[in-house]
Amino acid sequence: MSKAETIRNKIVSTADDLFYRQGFHHTSFADISKAVGISRGNFYYHFKTKDDILAAVLKERQAAIAQMLAQWSTELPEPRERLLAFVNMIALSQESIIQYGCPIGTTCSELIKLKNINYNDATGIIVLFREWLVEQIKLLGYKHTKADQHAMHILTCTQGISVIGLAFKDADYIVREVDDLKQWLQQL
Amino acid sequence: MSKAETIRNKIVSTADDLFYRQGFHHTSFADISKAVGISRGNFYYHFKTKDDILAAVLKERQAAIAQMLAQWSTELPEPRERLLAFVNMIALSQESIIQYGCPIGTTCSELIKLKNINYNDATGIIVLFREWLVEQIKLLGYKHTKADQHAMHILTCTQGISVIGLAFKDADYIVREVDDLKQWLQQL
DNA sequence: GTCTATACGCAGATAGAC
């Protein structure tokens, strides 16, 4: 890997982190270049515009999520286990959720309102989750329509937990709601 | 009511609307003054800073919500009916939720990340909802702790529905999830 | 490739004429 690619990757991962913690609009080039440790001028050698960085961040996130889901699909034999792994993700990242919310949901909500952002780019990751969830639920014996409704319900709960967890900064609440959701999954 | 107060009120209601549809950070003074039909200079006669407008908007929203909740408490005799009225609010405003999300949730999520905004100002309205819900659920015979957990669950669902409804722009989904939540309330 | 210097536009905010 060339040095240019290494720096590029560092810019993307740093931007990823800052976009999550501060929001896309609220993160300036100065923030990113300062965190990476390069000058703003150098910055433009790698990315022409802010939207270019955003596109790279979203692509990178999507790839990471796709890989994680694929890993679960291979490592966990039972579809129900996979669903539990998905839901458990919320409980595991409760600390960051309390501080910054869900990385997927908050970004999606922010970007979807921006007129110049592509709708599919903004929602891509949630679509990925939805399709993967549907796949697992169908393996439990549900038809597509019903499986999709259940998948949407799971997404509803995880996003709701993230929003309310952020608003009230309550870790116990997150654990409790995640447990309820797990129970719901068990009897699915 | 003096003319100054009328204009002030118009600024607040316009800002309220724009903050909801575009987000606080994304709404400029130019946007508001243009929508109200006054010059930016005149603007500053009524509000010194952007934070002042935000404070006025939040106060106004809080007052409106408090009044709505009080009205439900007087008009609807049964606590269960009141809870249904709350949840039904989501279904009734599905059109705007699909476009802009939940006015309470999105604003809260955005403001809570801003360092210079008071935490209590950002979460005030959700706290209001929480307390009112707890009150109603206690009337159903639940102890405070359990009632609060149920209240938090209702908030979780409504916020989750708003986020996912916005992301997928699906009105049928909203109606379906609201119906599920209503059923859950019936057996509470 | 990486830097400094700088242009440019926009948003927040102020001064002062009317």
Place this chain on the structure above:
DNA sequence: GTCTATCTGCGTATAGAC
């Protein structure tokens, strides 16, 4: 009270030296 003119700072973006 309402306006126009203007200032300042910041964020995006470019040019060009090294």
